Every structure is written in structure tokens, then in C-alpha cells.
Amino acid sequence: MRLTINGKSHEVDVDPTTPLLWVIREQVGLTGTKYGCGVAQCGACTVHMNGLPVRSCSIPVSAASGAKITTIEGLASGKVLHKVQKAWIDHDVPQCGYCQSGMIMAVAALLRTNPKPSDADIDAAITNICRCGTFQQVREAIHAAAKAA
Amino acid sequence: MTAMPKFTRRSFLVSSAALGGGLALGLRLPPFGPAVVRAADGSPEITVWVAIRPDNTTLIRAVRAEMGQGTITGLAQLIAEELDCDWSKVEIEYPTPGQSVARKRAWGEFSTGGSRGVRQSNEYVRKGGAAARMMLVQAAANEWKVPASECTASASVITHKPSGRKTTYGKVAEAAARLEQPKDVPLKDPKTWKIAGKPLKRLDTAGKVNGTMMYGIDVKLPGMLNAAVKDCPVFGGKVKSFDAARVSGMRGVKKVVQVGDSAVAVVADTWWQAKTALEQLPVVWDEGENAKVSSASIAEILKAGLDAEQAFVGNQAGGDVKAALAGAAKRIEAVYAYPFQNHACMEPMNATVRYTPDKCELWGPTQNGEGAFAQVLEASGLAADKVDVHNVMLGGGFGRRGTYPDDYVRQAVLIAKQMPGTPVKMIWSREEDMAHGRYHPVMQCKLVGGLDASGNLAALHMRLSGQSILAEVRPEVVQAQKGRDPLSFQGVFESGEHSFSYTVPNLLIDHAMRNTHVPPGFWRGVNINQNAVFIECFMDELAEAAGQDALEFRRKLMAKHPRNLGVLNAVAERIGWSKPAPSGVYRGLAHLHCFDSFVAAACEISVKDGNKVKVHRIVAATDPGYAVNPAQIERQVAGSFVYGLSALFFQECTVKDGRIEQTNFHQYNSMRIAQMPKVETILMPTGGTVWGGIGEPTICVAAPAVLNAFYRATGKRIRSVPLKNHGIELV
Numbered sequence A: 001m002r003l004t005i006n007g008k009s010h011e012v013d014v015d016p017t018t019p020l021l022w023v024i025r026e027q028v029g030l031t032g033t034k035y036g037c038g039v040a041q042c043g044a045c046t047v048h049m050n051g052l053p054v055r056s057c058s059i060p061v062s063a064a065s066g067a068k069i070t071t072i073e074g075l076a077s078g079k080v081l082h083k084v085q086k087a088w089i090d091h092d093v094p095q096c097g098y099c100q101s102g103m104i105m106a107v108a109a110l111l112r113t114n115p116k117p118s119d120a121d122i123d124a125a126i127t128n129i130c131r132c133g134t135f136q137q138v139r140e141a142i143h144a145a146a147k148a149a
Numbered sequence B: 001m002t003a004m005p006k007f008t009r010r011s012f013l014v015s016s017a018a019l020g021g022g023l024a025l026g027l028r029l030p031p032f033g034p035a036v037v038r039a040a041d042g043s044p045e046i047t048v049w050v051a052i053r054p055d056n057t058t059l060i061r062a063v064r065a066e067m068g069q070g071t072i073t074g075l076a077q078l079i080a081e082e083l084d085c086d087w088s089k090v091e092i093e094y095p096t097p098g099q100s101v102a103r104k105r106a107w108g109e110f111s112t113g114g115s116r117g118v119r120q121s122n123e124y125v126r127k128g129g130a131a132a133r134m135m136l137v138q139a140a141a142n143e144w145k146v147p148a149s150e151c152t153a154s155a156s157v158i159t160h161k162p163s164g165r166k167t168t169y170g171k172v173a174e175a176a177a178r179l180e181q182p183k184d185v186p187l188k189d190p191k192t193w194k195i196a197g198k199p200l201k202r203l204d205t206a207g208k209v210n211g212t213m214m215y216g217i218d219v220k221l222p223g224m225l226n227a228a229v230k231d232c233p234v235f236g237g238k239v240k241s242f243d244a245a246r247v248s249g250m251r252g253v254k255k256v257v258q259v260g261d262s263a264v265a266v267v268a269d270t271w272w273q274a275k276t277a278l279e280q281l282p283v284v285w286d287e288g289e290n291a292k293v294s295s296a297s298i299a300e301i302l303k304a305g306l307d308a309e310q311a312f313v314g315n316q317a318g319g320d321v322k323a324a325l326a327g328a329a330k331r332i333e334a335v336y337a338y339p340f341q342n343h344a345c346m347e348p349m350n351a352t353v354r355y356t357p358d359k360c361e362l363w364g365p366t367q368n369g370e371g372a373f374a375q376v377l378e379a380s381g382l383a384a385d386k387v388d389v390h391n392v393m394l395g396g397g398f399g400r401r402g403t404y405p406d407d408y409v410r411q412a413v414l415i416a417k418q419m420p421g422t423p424v425k426m427i428w429s430r431e432e433d434m435a436h437g438r439y440h441p442v443m444q445c446k447l448v449g450g451l452d453a454s455g456n457l458a459a460l461h462m463r464l465s466g467q468s469i470l471a472e473v474r475p476e477v478v479q480a481q482k483g484r485d486p487l488s489f490q491g492v493f494e495s496g497e498h499s500f501s502y503t504v505p506n507l508l509i510d511h512a513m514r515n516t517h518v519p520p521g522f523w524r525g526v527n528i529n530q531n532a533v534f535i536e537c538f539m540d541e542l543a544e545a546a547g548q549d550a551l552e553f554r555r556k557l558m559a560k561h562p563r564n565l566g567v568l569n570a571v572a573e574r575i576g577w578s579k580p581a582p583s584g585v586y587r588g589l590a591h592l593h594c595f596d597s598f599v600a601a602a603c604e605i606s607v608k609d610g611n612k613v614k615v616h617r618i619v620a621a622t623d624p625g626y627a628v629n630p631a632q633i634e635r636q637v638a639g640s641f642v643y644g645l646s647a648l649f650f651q652e653c654t655v656k657d658g659r660i661e662q663t664n665f666h667q668y669n670s671m672r673i674a675q676m677p678k679v680e681t682i683l684m685p686t687g688g689t690v691w692g693g694i695g696e697p698t699i700c701v702a703a704p705a706v707l708n709a710f711y712r713a714t715g716k717r718i719r720s721v722p723l724k725n726h727g728i729e730l731v
Helices: A020-027 A083-090 A100-113 A119-125 A135-148 B071-083 B097-102 B117-144 B169-177 B271-280 B295-305 B321-326 B369-380 B408-416 B430-435 B469-473 B475-480 B528-545 B550-555 B562-575 B630-649 B699-714
Strands: A002-005 A008-011 A046-049 A052-055 A068-070 B045-047 B050-052 B058-061 B090-093 B151-154 B157-160 B165-168 B225-231 B238-242 B253-259 B263-268 B283-286 B312-317 B330-338 B350-356 B359-364 B387-391 B424-427 B443-451 B457-466 B506-513 B586-594 B597-608 B612-623 B678-683
Touching (some): A020 B271, A052 A100, A083 A135, B058 B071, B071 B117, B117 B151, B225 B408, B238 B253, B263 B271, B359 B408, B528 B699, B550 B586, B562 B612, B562 B678, B586 B699, B597 B699
Antiparallel strands (some): B045 B050, B330 B443, B586 B597, B597 B612
């Protein structure tokens, strides 16, 4: 099966029912995308599939074949960080950081379709779990990234 | 730093007289000088906390675990402050427990819990930084043949003031490393701090925004296999049999193994293959008597404890509290309850182990490197010099990754031991993580208060009934206390870091210990979570019975507790307690003394349709004595409310047939950004000799403040957690 991840093509030999998350982590070897729940609840595994945010733990890899996948490792343009990553650094958002790959991917997708989200837009679109509780800084950083656009 | 030689610095005492003129701390003695201990990259170690690279980078050593709470950045600030190094060129290096043991525990305590990271190691790490600065300055002075007293240091540059000569830490580090470490190491007055005490950025953010940060679950070793594990769902149960042949032909499966008495694991090429096979593995369990236990049967046992004769006393004052209550003008009674809760760290438990008969190494997330080291030692059966533990970033900890018996560290070793030479990464599924937590202890509480004719609190009896963490996890502490678990009284204890912050003429706070088969653990805040709900909600009940304002009623009992009064007044003033709340908005407040910090919260909520709660705003004040990084403290305070309010509204682990019923976040919810209140942090450190903790204290004041506000909004006094059981939602 062929997968296109962060602009690179990968040939993977896996059971087609394997979740995309685990193929990204185990076959492709990109571990920035995290396992949190396996049932599309927490969002730690969020990646972009053809530009849209998806919870990769609950998508069989067969459904991702042919799609353009972007993970946290592919969000920056070379050495230039994505504006969301930059805002995350400026606002010192992560605590343990484990959920933040998924959080950043969800926010980057939101800003693509809604460049200046209101607080209500953020509330509706960002449903990732963060047990450290970084939400106050997440919200500040989203608004900062939107302004940077 | 895996290549540190295992020898200690030899001691060369040189008197100042020998050098003429009170000049020196020590002396260069090539070629006979003491051997220099080196960091992994060969940089000379000045003190155990500091190594300096020739390019002037400072390597600061850290042995406490970083799980998001920012302790590594805070400790580095303290060391850098005393070292006077260039903060922009600081890197962190993590000595292993094996290296520490080989050097007579040179780095002291590794355990990271109880909000102790900064407050208990601040003095010795600051001295480690200050001593290193003195040695570096001395080395420069020796080179220039001038008195050290004429030299100053700033941002890793040493200047000889009279001549204007300059050098860097990097240039004199080799010489400094050969000097004797000074014994008398004065520390700076915190009022003069330039690095510590400032709202600096964390040191560990870059890798957390681009996917490169290495957590335990990300560990990759050459030839590594992956394991999925399932422990008997009934705590205390055992494996009776399993049919490995049914899954051993599945793709990728390498081996099916028993893990101790109670668990089985599948080892496969990938974790997904291992998990898939494990789900299809037929296992017969011997569930034992515990399979008869349910939440209801546990609740009955705790209920009986509320009126039991025997109980351990945690706090007592005045005369016979029962007589005083009998003679009170007004008697108020209430029973509260708090459930089992799982930590639900975002990163499930995991560990990677490579075992050979000559060496057993573990890579994994642990809050206690030395505790994990001891467990690897025991489970591997190898000698201390053949064992080591490599810590990694923790995807949350909250107390779950402390040292508990028969936990994930031991499992990972027992699996790897059955595949000598092959590294095996064991990962728990979320379902396994929910089923085998170390749960927040279950507790009930009966409170009886007596008011005199003037509405003053004359007597209070607070009877706890429920589980002791220490009885299970540190039985030696309980034995030394003749059966009492002092930690059960956190926030209401007779003295110390968790002392009660009211003066009541007749007081009895006691605990009927009722342990269960559900393994308890330290859960962010530990016992302050329930104790703050019990005492601070009941204070509101008493105030109402006395016909007094909740704040005024408290203040009358707090004359001898000025620092608690200070934080309580601060939040009351900021929330505008003395003025009416906006229409439809209701307020509540609470405070506690815990982990040597003084904390209070006041909140504003509104309630729609009688059950939809919006928490608009929480004002939180903390007096931790000293504040090492105000920006990180703000984040810890706000974050603690996410953890604490998730617990209040959503979280309960129920027991049925001896096992935990909840399997994942759909049954064990956690707050989302839409539910996040605006948090305003008031940081008011008042100094003194005691440093308070930060990671935990404020977690406990949000829940009672919200419950007190909910009562004002609805007239309903909720006395058990979580609120979902009462049909109450957080919106």
C-alpha cells in the first residue's frame, strides 16, 4: 500500500485494517503523532488528510491510501515554523506536551478554513483533551496565530 | 550521559594560609590533581549540578521528573541564578539513578511528587550552582594570580575588575573542575534574583511543537519488539490459563508470555499486531473473592465507618467534642462522599526494557527514577551495577507514575526477561490504563458542627471513613504511626505542611480506615481534593445555619492563620465579594493550607435550566513563600482547575464484579476548551523559611468554591462527586 505523508511516498506492508495512527508511528516511524485513547475521543492523534483534521487512531490505513497526509513533523515549511507552532512557542503553551501535536494540528486546520476564529468558533472546533489543562494558553495562542496571518 | 565514569572526586584540602592571603578555595595541582568527572560529552563537571562546555554552554543536571509541571525549568533557574551563567546557553542533562547510586546518591532524591521538586531541593541545587560559580571564579583568579575577591561573574563571563581582564566559564572550566568544592557556600538574597523569580520561558518547548520530543511511548531501539499486556481485570486475581496457540500464528506475533501471577502479554513486531492478537487470546482468570465487590458494597463499608467507635485522630483541640456538640445551641450534620478516580495521563503507561544476564536497562516515564531502579533491580534479579533506568519526558504524571507495587515497570522487566537480548517496548492500551490505575482513594465524611447562641462555631467533628493510600503503598509509615495514615488528613491535619487553617474551640478530626481491594495512588493533590470539598462546603453550611456571610464566618475562625486569611481576603477582594454579583451570576469561595502553600479560590458561575453550569471566572491566590517562575505558576494554577473541575463534574471509577467499569474517555470525560473558565492568578509569596509547592495546592479549592456557588444559584447542596451523577452538566 502506498501512503503520501509530508510530501513523501511510503510503501507499507500492513493489514489494511490497521489504524492510520499506528502505521504512521510504527511503519513510517514518525512518532510525533500520539496515541491517547484509540477511540477518537482525545484528539492526540490528529493529522491532516487532504487538509482536513482527522483522528488517525480511528481511520483504517486503507482509507488513507492515495490521500495527502500531513503530520506534526510536516507542518513547518523546512526550517520555517508554521504560525501555530510559532505562537505555541511565543505563548509557552505546552506543559507535558503529549497532546500538543494533535492540538496544534487541529488548530492549524481550523485557521485554514477560518482565519480569524471567534472564541465560540474555537470552542466548537477544538475538542482535544489536555489533562495538564493548557486551554487558557491555547486560546491566547490561537488568537495570536490568527493575528500573525 | 551514559558514559560517566564511576569514581568520585578525590579530596584535596588546601589551606588558605598555604597560598598566602586567604586567596583560595583550592589549587591546581597538575599533573597530580584530582581526576575530573566528566559529562557524557566530555565536558568537565564543576559540581554535580553543573558541567561547562568549552563553548561556554552550561549543562545543568536534573534528576526530578518533568511531566509538564515545569520543575526542570524552575530548578535550572535556581542553579543558573547562583551560578551567574548565560541563561541563553543552558542545556539540561539527566543523570541516571544508576550513576547516582554509583556515586553515593550524589544527586539526592529523584522522586517527583507531593509538589516537592523545587521546594525540597531548592537549597542544595542552589548551593551546587553557587559553589560552581565560586570555583570558576577561583580558577580564573588563580590563572591571573589575583585574589578571587577582585573578580566578578556575570552571564558566564568572569571579570577582574582592577585590570579589566575577562575570561569565560568555558575557558576556566577544566581548571575549576580540579578545585576542591567549597564548604561554606552563601546563597543570594532572593530579592536580588535576576534569573530565578522571573517569568522565563520553559526550556523544553521546542520539541513539543514539532513532534521531536521523546516520550516513553516513542522509544525506539535496534531490533526492538512491542508488547501489549492484559492484567486480570479483577484486582488481586490471577491467570489460570491461556491458549497461546490460538494467536501465535497471527501476523507479526513472536511470543505469548505470562507476566507474574496476574497478567499475560503478546510480543509482536508492532504494537498494533500485539494488541490485536491479545484481544483474541483466550485467557481464563482466577478472579477470586474480590469479584464479589461492587461500588455499593464498598459504600456500605465506608458508611459503617462514619459512626465506628475506633478511629485514628488527626487533629484534636479543646475538650470533649461530643459533649460540646450535645450542648450546642444548634447542631448541623452532613455526610459527603468522594469516588475512586483514575489519573488518565494522556500517555498511557509504558516502558521499554532490554534484558541480558549481564545488563538490564529500562527506558520509560517515571516520577521516581530511583524507585523504578529498585523495581528493575528486584524484577531482573541482577546486581545494582548491572541495572539502570533512563528517564524520558512524561506525557503527564499527576502521581500515577510514582513507585507502586506490581506496576508497569515490573511488568516490562518480566516480559523482557523472557526474551533475553531483545528490547521490548510494552505499552498499555487506554483500556488497560483505565482498568489498572492507582486510583484516587474513595472516602466518605460525616461532619457535625455545633453553634453557640451567638452563631459562633463551638464544636466540630469531622469523621473520615475510607481508604488509606499509605497503608497500601508505604505500609512502614503507617506502622510507625501505630496504624494511622497521616496523609489522610491533608489540609486538616494538626500541624505541618497540611495543617488545618481554622481555630475551633472543640475539635476532633479522625479517620476510620476502610481499605478496599482497589489499589489507591497519589492523585494530583492527593487527599486535599476530598478534604477541601468536605470542610469548605461544610463551612458554608455552617455559615448559613449561623445566618452569617460565608466569608465573615470563616474570618472569625482564622485569626491565628494569617497567611490563609491573606489569600482568602485576596480572592474575595478581586472577585468583589462585598458587592453584589451581576444578575444571574453566583459566587463561591474556598481555601486550604497544603504542601506548605496557602491557597484560595473564588469563582463566578451561572446555572441554566437548573443543571447546566457555566464557570465564568475563577480567581486563585497562592502564597508559596517563594515564586521561582511566575509564568509557570500561572499555568499550573489554571491547569490544576482543568484537572480538578474535570474530577468534580465528570469523573468516577465505579466497581462492578470486582473490576473498574469505565474503559475510556467516553465514560471518563475530561474538560475541553469550551468549558474552560477564565482563570486569574494572584501570586503573593510572603517569604519566610519554608518553600511551598505549586503543582498541586490550588487543585483542591476550585471544586468547593464551585459547589458553594452552585448552592447559592440553585438552593441545592450537592454532597457527592461527580456532579454528573446528579444530572449536572458543565457547559
